[in-house]
Amino acid sequence: MSDLIEEYLKKVLQEEGKIEIQRNEIAEIFNCVPSQINYVINTRFTMQHGYDVESKRGGGGYIRIVKVQVNSNIDLLERMNQIIGNHISEKEGQVIIGTLYDNELMTNREAQIMLAAIEQQNYSGNSLIDNQLRANILLSMIELLILKNN
Structure with missing residues (x-):
């Protein structure tokens, strides 16, 4: 439904x-x-x-x-940075990666690498720390995408 x-x-x-x-x-x-x-x-x-x-x-x-209408790819990437902030769950991270992929800001291979990097199995199980680490990793990857799209 x-x-x-x-x-x-x-x-x-x-x-x-x-x-x-x-x-x-x-x-x-x-x-x-x-x-x-x-x-x-x-x-x-x-x-x-x-x-x-x-x-x-x-x-x-x-x-x-x-x-949401964005003026450029950089605007969308920066908006995602704001959404991520200091912490993000695996599910929220997956959605952001999907949005970036759907907007053709990364290849399928890049999206798969990013998804692998934020999988919960790679983290400690302490959700507070894990969500902070996941956010830092995603923010670093998005910064690379910003450089790629400039």
């Missing part, structure tokens, strides 16, 4: 450039609960995926989704 909802929202986004929806309306279309719509938006339309989401709750509430 989540894949269908994601596909529908991405199709509308592609056609119109942005979406402004009400959870209940989309839930009715897919015959699901509004929390299912929340789940899809919160997991598949994040900044790491290249989307800006604004939400207003209440009677006239809405969710607005916009594909």
